[in-house]
Amino acid sequence: MSITTVVRLIDAPIGEVFHAVADFDNFSDALPHIVRLEFLTAQKKGVGTRFRETRLHNGREATTLIEVTEYIEAERVRLVTDQGGTVWDSVFDVREVGFQTELTLTVEATPYKLFAKLVTPFVRATVARALESDLDEVKAYCER
16 A cells, blocks of 8 residues: 655635535646546536546546545545556545645555556656646646
8 A cells, every 4th residue: 555645735715726626627627637527427526426537648548437435515525446456545635724725635545456566666756746746737727
């Protein structure tokens, strides 16, 4: 198991920051490398929402099936995906800090296939950089 945490202070109200990460149409607007979003449920937010997200990685498209497993308005949203022999459990937490909002992203990667168990320690730095970049994009989006 590998846990990575990234934090950003954002000059925007807590509700705006929360909806930038918990409303997936907004999230895909904030991250330019998300090229396609397809909802698999009638609902578009909240627990039970499922969708396919396609991102560009090094010029190639990668599609991931994501499910919302926890949703507390203006506080936390948890997304879980099973990709490449690893369960990725991502939690976005928001909290007010003075006139700013602190956005924390914690991703727990739990590999369950042999290849994923061998590779996970080597890709941790790459994953951390990608998460840092994602939160930088969310910060810029919210501060526009």
